[in-house]
Amino acid sequence: MDDSLSGTVAASESPPAVDMLNITMMFGAFKANDNVCLTVPRRSIHAILGENGAGKSTLMNVLYGLLQPTSGEIRIKGERVSIDSPSRAIELGVGMVHQHFMLVPPFTVVENIILGREPMRGAGVMDMGKARADVKELSDRYGLNVDPDAKVEDISVGMQQRAEILKVLYRGADILILDEPTSSLTPQEIKDLERIMKNLVAEGKTVIIITHKLAEIKAIADLCTIIRAGKTIDTVRVSDVSEQELASMMVGRTVEFSIDKKPATPGEVVLNVENLVVRDYWDHEAVNGLNLTVRAGEIVGMAGVDGNGQSEFVAALTGLRKAESGVITISGVDMFNKSPRTLFEHGVSSIPEDRQKHGLVLDFSVAENLVLQNVGEPEFSRHGFLRKDNIMNHARELTETYDVRPAGCAAAKAGSLSGGNQQKVIIAREVTNDKELLICVNPTRGLDVGAIEYVHRHIVSQRDAGKAVLLISFELDEIMKLSDRIDVVFRGKVAGSVEGGKADQAMLGLMMAGGEAHAANR
Amino acid sequence: MRQTAEGSLRARLRSVWNDTFLYTLLSILIGLLAGSVILLVTGFNPIEAYGTLFGGVLGTGKTRMYAVQYAAPIIFTGLSVTFAFKTGLFNIGAEGQYIMGGLAALVVSVLMPLPAGLHGAVAVLAGGLAGAVWGAVAGLLKAYKGIHEVIVTIMLNWIAFYFSNFIVMTPMFKKPNSTASVEVSETARIYTDAFKEHFGSVHIHWGMLLAPVAVAFCWVILNKTTLGFRLRAVGFNRNAAEYGGINVGRSISLSMGISGMLAGLGGAVQVLGVVGRITQLAAQEGYGFDGISVSMIGGINPIGALFAGLFYGGMKYGGSKLNIIGAPSELVNVIIGVIIYSIAIMGAFRALVFFFRAKKEGRPL
Numbered sequence: 001m002d003d004s005l006s007g008t009v010a011a012s013e014s015p016p017a018v019d020m021l022n023i024t025m026m027f028g029a030f031k032a033n034d035n036v037c038l039t040v041p042r043r044s045i046h047a048i049l050g051e052n053g054a055g056k057s058t059l060m061n062v063l064y065g066l067l068q069p070t071s072g073e074i075r076i077k078g079e080r081v082s083i084d085s086p087s088r089a090i091e092l093g094v095g096m097v098h099q100h101f102m103l104v105p106p107f108t109v110v111e112n113i114i115l116g117r118e119p120m121r122g123a124g125v126m127d128m129g130k131a132r133a134d135v136k137e138l139s140d141r142y143g144l145n146v147d148p149d150a151k152v153e154d155i156s157v158g159m160q161q162r163a164e165i166l167k168v169l170y171r172g173a174d175i176l177i178l179d180e181p182t183s184s185l186t187p188q189e190i191k192d193l194e195r196i197m198k199n200l201v202a203e204g205k206t207v208i209i210i211t212h213k214l215a216e217i218k219a220i221a222d223l224c225t226i227i228r229a230g231k232t233i234d235t236v237r238v239s240d241v242s243e244q245e246l247a248s249m250m251v252g253r254t255v256e257f258s259i260d261k262k263p264a265t266p267g268e269v270v271l272n273v274e275n276l277v278v279r280d281y282w283d284h285e286a287v288n289g290l291n292l293t294v295r296a297g298e299i300v301g302m303a304g305v306d307g308n309g310q311s312e313f314v315a316a317l318t319g320l321r322k323a324e325s326g327v328i329t330i331s332g333v334d335m336f337n338k339s340p341r342t343l344f345e346h347g348v349s350s351i352p353e354d355r356q357k358h359g360l361v362l363d364f365s366v367a368e369n370l371v372l373q374n375v376g377e378p379e380f381s382r383h384g385f386l387r388k389d390n391i392m393n394h395a396r397e398l399t400e401t402y403d404v405r406p407a408g409c410a411a412a413k414a415g416s417l418s419g420g421n422q423q424k425v426i427i428a429r430e431v432t433n434d435k436e437l438l439i440c441v442n443p444t445r446g447l448d449v450g451a452i453e454y455v456h457r458h459i460v461s462q463r464d465a466g467k468a469v470l471l472i473s474f475e476l477d478e479i480m481k482l483s484d485r486i487d488v489v490f491r492g493k494v495a496g497s498v499e500g501g502k503a504d505q506a507m508l509g510l511m512m513a514g515g516e517a518h519a520a521n522r
Numbered sequence: 523m524r525q526t527a528e529g530s531l532r533a534r535l536r537s538v539w540n541d542t543f544l545y546t547l548l549s550i551l552i553g554l555l556a557g558s559v560i561l562l563v564t565g566f567n568p569i570e571a572y573g574t575l576f577g578g579v580l581g582t583g584k585t586r587m588y589a590v591q592y593a594a595p596i597i598f599t600g601l602s603v604t605f606a607f608k609t610g611l612f613n614i615g616a617e618g619q620y621i622m623g624g625l626a627a628l629v630v631s632v633l634m635p636l637p638a639g640l641h642g643a644v645a646v647l648a649g650g651l652a653g654a655v656w657g658a659v660a661g662l663l664k665a666y667k668g669i670h671e672v673i674v675t676i677m678l679n680w681i682a683f684y685f686s687n688f689i690v691m692t693p694m695f696k697k698p699n700s701t702a703s704v705e706v707s708e709t710a711r712i713y714t715d716a717f718k719e720h721f722g723s724v725h726i727h728w729g730m731l732l733a734p735v736a737v738a739f740c741w742v743i744l745n746k747t748t749l750g751f752r753l754r755a756v757g758f759n760r761n762a763a764e765y766g767g768i769n770v771g772r773s774i775s776l777s778m779g780i781s782g783m784l785a786g787l788g789g790a791v792q793v794l795g796v797v798g799r800i801t802q803l804a805a806q807e808g809y810g811f812d813g814i815s816v817s818m819i820g821g822i823n824p825i826g827a828l829f830a831g832l833f834y835g836g837m838k839y840g841g842s843k844l845n846i847i848g849a850p851s852e853l854v855n856v857i858i859g860v861i862i863y864s865i866a867i868m869g870a871f872r873a874l875v876f877f878f879r880a881k882k883e884g885r886p887l
Contacts, residue, residue, distance in 0.1 A: 320765065340765055360759070361763065363759070364755065372766035372768075373767050375751050385748070386746055386751060
């Protein structure tokens with residue numbers, strides 16, 4: 001590692017906050033971490049970048065005391081330590097915010113934060129007043145903006161995360177590990193989190209974030225350690241490298257950010273939606289008078305801030321929710337309020353937003369998942385009996401073509417695959433269906449750049465094969481990269497439409513916020 | 523490469539199965555140990571008591587067939603619970619479906635004169651159908667009204683119970699000067715006296731053959747057919763199944779219907795093959811609830827249910843032998859109870875073993 005790096009960020013000659021030396025972590029014969037070194041200077045934001053399964057979470061679990069390394073040494077603020085449990089880690093000032101929050105939903109924020117460390121007033125009597133004041137003070141100091149009395153079940157994901165951060169701070173941590181902190185946040189919440197992290201550093205804390213999102217690293221991190229296949233590839237000063245370089249170091253090959261896309265040659269209208277009205281759970285008209293067309297051979301992107309009717313629109317389009325009124329046709333055939341089965345039979349295939357809820361039966365094997373919709377076809381069953389050999393062969397072919405890992409996973413349970421590979425299973429299935437319309441909802445959520453590139457290539461190749469593609473995503477970059485036309489949705493309507501090549505982020509952002517007139521006049 | 527990955531997967535599956543099997547045997551052992559502690563405390567010699575129990579069951583061909591006779595109905599209810607479980611439903615209503623099955627068999631046997639042989643078959647089918655309807659009611663309510671099947675089936679149990687008591691006591695069915703129905707008609711009997719010299723008073727009936735057929739039926743449906751595929755998909759993940767174009771409401775109704783049919787068949791063969799009539803009951807007989815125990819001891823697997831049913835049937839029969847040495851026959855219930863607890867706890871035990879192994883190897887949990 002480059003020695004000049006230490007001490008550059010935080011002007012101090014004191015030892016680094018964390019020094020992990022030659023950490024090796026074996027699981028059986030598998031080396032999850034292979035001689036990994038990590039030096040985190042005090043008062044810095046240090047990113048750990050790697051693909052899914054590269055070993056970054058393992059490394060952090062070692063630091064947080066959840067795992068004991070097979071070999072290696074850990075120093076916290078210069079002192080050699082052995083961290084055999086999370087409580088020991090907390091004693092040493094190391095706190096971790098997990099990707100999946102660990103809060104008690106019916107408890108208030110304060111109750112959650114003090115859980116296990118309740119301040120006492122005499123024997124067995126909790127001092128809620130002091131607890132509340134302490135939490136409030138911490139929240140204000142770091143600008144966390146958390147309502148201490150709100151119940152966790154009532155607050156947004158972003159606030160839940162801030163409550164988790166508060167919990168860690170309350171326990172006296174000065175080294176905070178955040179595991180994939182932005183994976184479930186909205187863009188605004190991500191901005192807030194970035195600000196909070198900077199506040200934390202300004203107040204003397206050290207922050208380690210585990211992530212595979214390059215833009216975030218560029219935006220906030222000082223240093224970045226790249227881990228690939230369990231080995232440290234490099235530690236770099238973020239300002240010195242481009243996203244492109246980071247991505248290449250992460251996956252070990254050149255990653256194409258821009259996609260090689262021929263101009264679209266749109267044909268007949270496949271999907272036509274007119275004046276669609278869909279009510280949401282609370283009976284509001286979440287979609288009110290939406291119009292949209294998608295032609296064969298084009299990708300129409302639907303951009304918009306979450307909560308402007310996208311979920312209800314997709315649910316109505318895929319047969320999961322009844323629409324109030326309007327028109328939906330597929331290739332001219334009425335498909336208004338039809339069942340998922342009918343839609344499937346009439347040419348609709350979709351990559352659902354929630355792959356574990358709607359996309360896969362996690363307790364089924366990959367092979368079974370791949371025939372979920374068409375098990376009744378003669379290739380896979382005869383007289384109501386499954387043709388297991390054909391189902392397995394089909395799965396072997398698809399898992400190979402779509403590079404679903406681990407190799408030979410056709411018989412493995414879908415739930416045992418990583419998120420990216422689960423997504424590949426769904427894409428393999430939906431693309432193989434070869435339907436006229438492909439609906440993709442946040443198709444790359446939670447995937448790393450390598451997998452994203454892969455998914456994007458498949459979406460474009462579907463378009464090139466003459467399919468109509470509707471892409472609904474909260475990732476503006478994704479929308480701009482793939483779409484031939486972008487429809488911006490605002491408050492349940494399409495507020496404006498832009499040609500794919502001519503869109504820029506500022507313009508779309510403005511339209512997404514409801515500023516259609518301005519944007520359209522530019 | 524692929525071959526080895528799949529090979530090791532199969533090996534793992536096999537080891538899991540072995541695991542389940544071993545844990546079940548261990549649970550039975552724990553149950554018997556608990557029973558012996560109780561025997562010791564109450565002043566009996568456990569070895570003598572168990573000798574009497576198992577000797578009484580396995581001693582002669584006749585006693586062994588008695589055990590099978592006890593087992594037949596609870597294999598059916600055990601299958602009923604297992605089938606529902608496999609498709610994500612908890613059928614507590616096997617009891618009611620069993621009652622309705624028996625009642626329908628009685629009604630057909632009394633009111634619908636048919637030639638011998640055919641009569642029995644039609645009565646058994648009527649029993650299966652009645653059970654299926656009773657199960658499907660719960661399925662339909664779950665599928666289309668969102669009412670949990672546990673609540674509905676518990677209520678349906680009591681409705682079936684009182685309905686049966688009511689029908690049995692109507693002038694058309696009541697046997698004068700008794701609290702039971704008239705006998706099922708001779709033509710509808712499904713037992714045979716052909717083996718009388720071997721097995722004496724044991725009722726050898728067609729239900730004993732139908733039970734393994736039902737086991738095979740369940741296994742084939744669940745593992746080999748598109749129907750089973752879809753039912754299981756709905757059981758595991760209703761949302762994904764719906765998204766994948768499977769008719770979820772139909773699947774749930776059908777699954778409860780099949781589950782009910784199995785319990786109904788159990789009731790029918792017991793009435794036509796063993797009891798010969800239906801008595802007015804003061805309390806539920808518990809065949810349906812025994813089915814839950816059978817299903818659990820059998821590892822929620824149709825083939826497991828067959829063996830668990832035989833085991834449980836044997837224990838129920840053997841319990842009566844304990845009276846010979848003066849020990850209470852309720853001991854058997856204690857043993858079965860401890861076995862079920864152990865099986866439930868085995869899940870925790872297994873998790874504990876996994877935890878310690880993981881800790882030792884430093885694996886994440």
